[in-house]
Amino acid sequence: MSVRLKLTLSYAGFLMLAGALLLAAVWVFLLRYVPEVIDTIGGIRTLKADLVRAFAPAAAAVLAFLLVFGLLGGWILAGSMLAPLARITHATRLAANGSLSHRIQLEGGKDEFRELADAFDTMLARLEAHVAEQRRFAANASHELRTPLAITQTLLDVARNDLNRDTGELVDRLHFVNTRAIELTEALLLLSRADQRSFTREHVDLSLIAEEATETLLPLAEKRGLTIETSGDITPTIGSYALLLQMATNLMHNAIVHNLAEQGTVWVTTSLHPKTVVLTVENTGEKLSPLLVSTLTEPFQRGTQRIRGDHSGVGLGLAIVKSIAQAHDGILTLIPRPAGGLCVTVQLPVAPDQEQDR
Template sequence: MSVRLKLTLSYAGFLMLAGALILTAVGVFFLWGLPNGAVYSDGALYINRRLILRSFVPVAVVVLAFLLMFGLLGGWILADRMLAPLSRITDATRMASAGSLSQRIRLPGRKDEFRELADAFDMMLARLEAHVAEQQRLAAEQQRFAANASHELRTPLAISKTLLDVARTDPAHDAREIIDRLHTVNTRAIDLTEALLLLSRANQRSFAREHVDLSLIAEEAVETLLSMAEKRGITIESSGEITPAVGSHALLLQLTTNLVQNAIFYNLPEQGTVWVKTEVRPATVVLTVENTGEKLTPHLVSTLTEPFQRGTERTHTGQAGVGLGLAIVKTIAHAHDGTLTLAPRPAGGIHITVELPADVQVCGPAESAAPVDAATGHGSRSPSLVRSER
């Protein structure tokens, strides 16, 4: 028995019960309110309870039959109107089970229980649709990433195989040259494998969290890469505040190192500059890295965080990375519930901002450090600013 039929029978039964009670009350009032016999003033008419009962019962039966028909018809119509929202919800559920998550009920009318149920169902469908879309996007990215990784790994392996074939078929070939080239190719393959492992680790968020100071991490990264900047004639200007955060020191150091290294690699041929800055905002800490360089289009900048996407200069230099630098930065930032923002500088180069949730303890701002020329190492120093200066 359907819910509509149950409601119809319930309406009709309730209406008949109410009619029977009313008729019974009317009958009791008239029957028991009269004496056993009553004679009108002219003495021509005699009435008793039995005669009234015989006249009242057929009328009551007709009224109850009418109430039954009216209750069934009215109940059927009312039940249909009451259950119409459930029909829309059922249709949307069937379409969702068939794979169409874009269907929405959008029930009109006043806010009642059915409207609340429909709105909750629409919210659930929206979340499911977003989740499925995200899973599909991730699956597509993983497939593309796997294909790109296979291609990137196949290149050094193919080169190694070629070099080994040359050494085997041509014993007179310079062995030292082959060994040097094999060492270079093997180093690149190891770097790529380590980058892939780091990317996987950050994606899975399988790392311990600790209290860290992003400004100290930035200083460590700048210190490590200072000799590289000196060789290329790049000036590094580092300044900032104490920026307490919670996360993995190793991963955040990798993030900062990748940013500074990219800023050095993709810079002007000479007299380029890299700016590294940390600051505290009301609920977040911010690391900013920007550099001089060629003018970049917004479209090119938007693709730089994709795995194995390289800038214009990377393919022409002998210091090419594995194509995962900014992809790792993006993954580490997201794993720490942060954001990564890239924007081209109007004068050339790129401006990169990493924003992470701040630790509960926020220190006051530190003074800015004086710029240091990486080529000469000269610059004004203050004992309290040695860590941020370089």
């Protein structure tokens, strides 16, 4: 049976039960206060027998009316109550068929159906945004992967058609292009791993991770004439040491590569708060608009005048940082510096034992 039919039978059965109890109460009242016999001019008359003959048909008619009224009213009432559920079901079927732009937008007060519809609309909005993001990512990834493959194919065609060409230069260019393709593939795999949260969590100190990332990239900073200033507190958190190290390394690499040509500075700070630990990487550089900064965490977005070089990366640095932060229940914030450059802040939950100590 459908839910509407079940509700209809429930309403009708409850109405019949209430009517039967009411008639039973009336019958008991009459039996208690009406005498069994009465003297009349013609003799003795049995009142209770007359009462039964008069009451029984009327009671049966009332119960029959209540049954019909309960079934009809219950059917209408159940249909009215389940109408929002029908709209939710229709939206679910549309979503199952691939239409994610449809919204229920249920009117009325804040009842259970309204809350369910609003939650479903929110889920559809997030799902639509996620699907759109995945489509853009797939298109961008395909384009980025196609580029080194196309260059490799061109170089091989040149080598095949010109056998007298110097192979040393060709091998060097092929090696460079192949290295870029490998870096891109590894970045895509790392991004997928962070999105799936398929890693083991352990106690780590974010300040030590930032220190290791700084030491690793210090030669690159010195080569570019940059100064790195570090400071901060012990910042215990829970997560993957390898992923968090990759996150800090990406932030440091981004701050070094996209800096001033001369006399630039990178500031690395860690701080401990009651509920969170914070890693801040700030760098000098060109002035960036808030609109441009809001797109930098999207895959393959490099910003204005961010031209590829030997250390420019594959355009997934901040996208990987965002995914790793979200996988650790953290928050990534990017703010353009008024004097130029970028200030990136990552907030992660503090380790539970440290939170209790504080």
